[in-house]
Amino acid sequence: MGTLSPGRSSELPSLHQLADLEPLSTGDLIDRAVHIYRHNFAPLLALAAIPVVTSCTGTLLIAYTFTGLRESAATLPVMILGMTLGYSLTYLISPLLLMLITGGLTRTVADFVMLDVPIGFWRTWRMVGVRLWPLILTQLIGYVLFGMVISGLFFVGMIIAWTAIVMSFLLFGYLPSVLAGGLFTLLLFALIALGFVGYCAAVAQVALIPSVVMIEGRATWDSIVRALQLARGTIWRVVQITLFDLAIASAAISAIGIPFLVYVILNGYFEDLTRTPTWFILAFNVADQLGKLLTLPMATIAYCLLYFDMRVRREGYDVELLGARLESTAGVRASASVWPTANRPAPPPATSPPTETAAVPF
Numbered sequence: 001m002g003t004l005s006p007g008r009s010s011e012l013p014s015l016h017q018l019a020d021l022e023p024l025s026t027g028d029l030i031d032r033a034v035h036i037y038r039h040n041f042a043p044l045l046a047l048a049a050i051p052v053v054t055s056c057t058g059t060l061l062i063a064y065t066f067t068g069l070r071e072s073a074a075t076l077p078v079m080i081l082g083m084t085l086g087y088s089l090t091y092l093i094s095p096l097l098l099m100l101i102t103g104g105l106t107r108t109v110a111d112f113v114m115l116d117v118p119i120g121f122w123r124t125w126r127m128v129g130v131r132l133w134p135l136i137l138t139q140l141i142g143y144v145l146f147g148m149v150i151s152g153l154f155f156v157g158m159i160i161a162w163t164a165i166v167m168s169f170l171l172f173g174y175l176p177s178v179l180a181g182g183l184f185t186l187l188l189f190a191l192i193a194l195g196f197v198g199y200c201a202a203v204a205q206v207a208l209i210p211s212v213v214m215i216e217g218r219a220t221w222d223s224i225v226r227a228l229q230l231a232r233g234t235i236w237r238v239v240q241i242t243l244f245d246l247a248i249a250s251a252a253i254s255a256i257g258i259p260f261l262v263y264v265i266l267n268g269y270f271e272d273l274t275r276t277p278t279w280f281i282l283a284f285n286v287a288d289q290l291g292k293l294l295t296l297p298m299a300t301i302a303y304c305l306l307y308f309d310m311r312v313r314r315e316g317y318d319v320e321l322l323g324a325r326l327e328s329t330a331g332v333r334a335s336a337s338v339w340p341t342a343n344r345p346a347p348p349p350a351t352s353p354p355t356e357t358a359a360v361p362f
Contacts, residue, residue, distance in 0.1 A: 029241075029309060033298060036109065036113070036301050040119040043121050044301075046121050047104075047121060048293050048294075051098040054089050054097055058085075058087065058089030060285055061082055061086035062086035065086060099139040100128050103128060106210040107124075107131075109300065109304045110211070110214070110304055110308070113305070113308065134219070134220055135214065137220050138210075139213075145224070146203070146205070153199070153201075172184075197235070200239045201235045208231055211227075212227045231310075234306065238306075241306070244298075245295040252287065253290070256283065256286065257283070
């Protein structure tokens with residue numbers, strides 16, 4: 001769908017779908033993402049489960065190695081093997097699967113939005129195979145860029161945090177404790193909000209990379225530049241999408257974690273924090289992975305819709321598609337109305353009308 005081909009109307013959205021391709025507010029974008037998620041829940045959940053279950057297995061193995069194996073006096077080689085396998089699953093295999101599924105899911109979601117092609121499990125993997133190496137390379141570069149931006153923001157944040165600490169000491173030295181405490185609390189919340197916005201700004205720079213790679217089919221570096229261009233002015237929309245995802249993840253984590261937390265507190269397991277039960281750590285890891293399982297498809301759909309929205313707002317993508325659709329329709333009608341010369345029947349032979357002279361017998 002990146003390169004329009006007016007001659008192939010099957011690759012273009014219908015007029016009804018083009019009517020829905022309009023500039024969306026962030027609320028409408030999230031509402032449409034929820035609608036797509038709800039109508040394709042089974043395949044989306046199955047796809048998201050692959051990297052999430054892999055990461056969950058790795059984190060559970062790490063947690064069990066730290067606690068359960070240590071308590072059972074396991075040998076050193078067993079602990080090293082468990083830690084190596086756990087970290088490999090969590091920080092190597094799971095991110096790779098996440099990159100692949102995010103890219104393939106982006107394309108299948110785009111086809112569902114634009115062409116009404118159903119989102120399927122195996123179709124998503126076929127889309128991954130079509131753009132496998134460009135997708136991996138571009139995503140890796142995106143992760144590097146994201147890490148660089150986060151590192152820069154962390155450095156700036158540390159400077160601001162130390163400045164805030166110095167200011168708080170000055171406040172407590174010259175102001176009443178109640179007033180100084182209130183100002184310090186406001187300053188702390190401001191720093192947290194600033195850090196969150198900075199994180200979302202870093203996410204916004206790389207969020208549209210899978211859409212550009214899988215939909216437009218561009219080369220690696222061209223895809224990154226194109227994604228950065230489309231990402232301008234999307235920070236506050238990414239903030240709202242991230243807050244919505246955090247709300248879903250928090251609800252899932254709370255539904256599982258709070259009952260376990262209450263049980264642990266009531267039974268006095270927190271009297272010695274160094275002896276936290278192994279099952280409690282494992283339960284919270286499972287709850288955290290469940291939150292990721294629910295939010296991964298949602299975030300992918302939202303950023304795919306954000307890609308189309310930015311193209312509509314800045315490039316008139318809906319008008320471009322409408323022109324291609326009308327040109328394709330006109331071409332089909334014109335070709336249907338022309339009768340090829342090779343297939344035309346020969347005209348009947350011309351005969352002169354009978355005259356009175358010819359009608360008279362000799």
